[in-house]
Amino acid sequence: xxxxxxxxxxxxxxxxxxxxxxxVPSCSAASKFYSKDSIxxxxxxxxxxxxxGSTFQAPLQADFEHCYTGKVVDITNNGIxxxxxxxxLARFPGAIAGRTxxxxxxxxxxxxxxxxxxxxxxxxxxxNMRYYVQESLKNNLIPIIxxxxxxxxxxxxxxKTVNLYxxxxxxxxxxxxxxxxxxxxxINKALGRDFTLFNPDGLHPNxxxxxxxxxxxxxxxxxxxxDKLLLIGLNQNYPNPVKDxxxxxxxxxxxxxxxxxxxxxxxxxxxxxxxxxxxxGYHELTTSMADLVxxxxxxxxxxxxxxxxxxxxxxx
Numbered sequence: 001x002x003x004x005x006x007x008x009x010x011x012x013x014x015x016x017x018x019x020x021x022x023x024v025p026s027c028s029a030a031s032k033f034y035s036k037d038s039i040x041x042x043x044x045x046x047x048x049x050x051x052x053g054s055t056f057q058a059p060l061q062a063d064f065e066h067c068y069t070g071k072v073v074d075i076t077n078n079g080i081x082x083x084x085x086x087x088x089l090a091r092f093p094g095a096i097a098g099r100t101x102x103x104x105x106x107x108x109x110x111x112x113x114x115x116x117x118x119x120x121x122x123x124x125x126x127x128n129m130r131y132y133v134q135e136s137l138k139n140n141l142i143p144i145i146x147x148x149x150x151x152x153x154x155x156x157x158x159x160k161t162v163n164l165y166x167x168x169x170x171x172x173x174x175x176x177x178x179x180x181x182x183x184x185x186x187i188n189k190a191l192g193r194d195f196t197l198f199n200p201d202g203l204h205p206n207x208x209x210x211x212x213x214x215x216x217x218x219x220x221x222x223x224x225x226x227d228k229l230l231l232i233g234l235n236q237n238y239p240n241p242v243k244d245x246x247x248x249x250x251x252x253x254x255x256x257x258x259x260x261x262x263x264x265x266x267x268x269x270x271x272x273x274x275x276x277x278x279x280x281g282y283h284e285l286t287t288s289m290a291d292l293v294x295x296x297x298x299x300x301x302x303x304x305x306x307x308x309x310x311x312x313x314x315x316x
Contacts, residue, residue, distance in 0.1 A: 027067035029282040030225040033233035033251040038072035040101030049079030052204035059214035084110045085128035103136040106146035112165035144220050145173045147188040152195045152202025185220040226282045234301045234308040241313035249284040263298045
């Protein structure tokens with residue numbers, strides 16, 4: 001094998017490695033302190049949810065299985081191509097019956113087409129989305145609204161009009177989310193106007209686009225988990241061993257007073273690391289250990305009646 005072939009071979013390996021790495025999600029603290037034994041996700045919408053040639057549910061399943069090891073991941077696909085938010089109303093109760101966990105709602109592009117054709121009113125779309133949200137909440141689901149992706153409007157004035165309505169609907173969806181303190185998966189922002197992420201029809205995401213959509217949903221669900229569904233937990237400090245500054249992460253299932261103290265191996269307190277009230281969710285602090293002599297220490301978190309401890313090594 002000559003030098004040129006060797007160089008090409010090594011370059012190919014790097015590219016493959018980078019491409020593979022790009023498909024692996026970054027696992028948040030939510031995956032360590034998640035309080036349930038399963039991830040249950042219901043997806044509801046039209047053709048983007050159904051998938052044309054590929055789906056976002058498959059990579060979303062893989063993302064959760066990668067980070068939430070040992071958890072059962074249950075994702076349903078309730079997408080019907082061509083439906084408007086009005087047409088979806090009749091089947092929504094069946095889609096959520098008996099379901100728990102997260103409700104991902106991605107629907108409205110067909111409404112935008114009807115609006116562009118003067119066959120609908122945007123107030124109807126608003127009414128329908130508010131219904132989906134309220135019914136989800138009544139059934140103890142955590143709804144997450146997905147923004148609608150733009151369609152390819154290059155040299156197409158009608159599609160430009162459709163995109164103007166998509167922009168209006170997305171603003172409306174964000175307002176509905178804010179009104180109900182919900183999470184938004186901003187798919188429109190992630191895809192932007194990069195139509196290489198779409199099938200040739202310019203309407204539906206291709207496999208690369210669906211991988212990206214899966215990451216957007218994954219991040220939104222992780223945010224909801226961090227805010228609502230974490231156990232009380234304490235992370236290992238990083239770096240460890242530590243020479244100067246180190247990070248300590250912790251999670252709370254509800255708001256409360258958090259005290260973190262550092263002890264030497266004789267059980268004496270050598271440092272008050274943290275003492276304050278915090279909201280539920282995951283938190284992280286940075287603290288200096290530069291004033292300590294090298295050795296092994298124990299840091300302990302107390303919240304309510306619980307105490308959790310980890311070992312820390314200080315070196316120089």
